[in-house]
Amino acid sequence: MIRFGPSGNSVSFYEQGYKSSFQMPEWLAKMGLNAYEYSCSKGVNIGRETAEKIGKNAGEFGIFLSIHAPYYINMASPESQKRENSKNYIIETLHAASWMGAKRIVVHTGSTSKVDRKWAVETAKQVLGESLAEADNLGFSDITICPEVLGKINQLGSIEEILELCSIDERLIPTIDFGHLHARGMGCLNSPKDFENITDAIENSLGEYRLKHLHVHFSRIEFTAGGEKRHWTLDDTQFGPEFEHFAEIIVKKNMEPVIICESRDQMAEDALRMKKIYEGCAKGKG
Numbered sequence: 001m002i003r004f005g006p007s008g009n010s011v012s013f014y015e016q017g018y019k020s021s022f023q024m025p026e027w028l029a030k031m032g033l034n035a036y037e038y039s040c041s042k043g044v045n046i047g048r049e050t051a052e053k054i055g056k057n058a059g060e061f062g063i064f065l066s067i068h069a070p071y072y073i074n075m076a077s078p079e080s081q082k083r084e085n086s087k088n089y090i091i092e093t094l095h096a097a098s099w100m101g102a103k104r105i106v107v108h109t110g111s112t113s114k115v116d117r118k119w120a121v122e123t124a125k126q127v128l129g130e131s132l133a134e135a136d137n138l139g140f141s142d143i144t145i146c147p148e149v150l151g152k153i154n155q156l157g158s159i160e161e162i163l164e165l166c167s168i169d170e171r172l173i174p175t176i177d178f179g180h181l182h183a184r185g186m187g188c189l190n191s192p193k194d195f196e197n198i199t200d201a202i203e204n205s206l207g208e209y210r211l212k213h214l215h216v217h218f219s220r221i222e223f224t225a226g227g228e229k230r231h232w233t234l235d236d237t238q239f240g241p242e243f244e245h246f247a248e249i250i251v252k253k254n255m256e257p258v259i260i261c262e263s264r265d266q267m268a269e270d271a272l273r274m275k276k277i278y279e280g281c282a283k284g285k286g
């Protein structure tokens with residue numbers, strides 16, 4: 001089943017008088033959405049009670065939950081203490097996911113600004129492997145870790161690097177952030193074929209199952225020579241990429257991804273528009 005939902009809470013959610021994320025599942029379901037990515041990007045500060053409340057409501061309203069792990073994870077830090085800390089942040093996020101019943105966590109892999117890229121990939125593979133082993137020991141084996149394609153050139157997270165990291169364990173599913181890919185490639189996604197080249201690369205490297213069940217982030221994005229600058233909304237049409245182009249490939253390849261919209265402010269509204277674009281595309285081909 002294909003899933004659509006926002007990353008975090010829309011401005012309109014608060015404007016309508018709602019206050020807490022545990023109210024999100026019902027709000028999203030009433031809009032016609034069925035996924036929600038809870039953000040722990042600034043740290044795992046959520047308490048068990050709130051997490052369980054979100055989880056209970058998500059179950060009741062049919063919302064697929066994922067959690068975004070802290071941004072400051074760096075599996076390729078030259079400092080071993082920081083690599084150790086990174087494992088702990090992953091485990092903390094898995095803990096919160098287990099309270100919430102979230103099925104996936106999205107993880108940034110790190111930076112290459114102070115290190116050699118090859119060393120960074122090898123080191124991150126090791127840290128990720130150790131994190132998986134620790135997760136298994138703690139009973140978190142059923143929560144999928146999803147390393148993310150990142151938007152800045154000096155971040156560890158090109159499509160090739162993420163596919164290589166995901167190759168160490170067949171349970172790892174990549175988070176393909178098409179805005180990030182577009183930014184990193186200086187505006188490289190301009191047609192359905194450009195998207196298909198990416199899905200082909202994923203299928204060749206990780207196989208059909210992982211392509212079909214991909215974790216996806218999508219938003220229009222502004223970039224500079226260093227890559228990602230800022231996420232925009234579907235209305236900001238001066239920035240790419242176009243969701244229509246990807247929708248065609250989802251239908252063509254019969255994919256069932258979880259699609260998380262990362263538009264500024266109106267992420268839930270834009271997720272719904274993306275869902276409608278996809279449905280229009282599926283109908284046209286059906």
Ligand SMILES: [Zn+2]
Pocket residue numbers: 068106108148
């Ligand atoms: Zn991210």
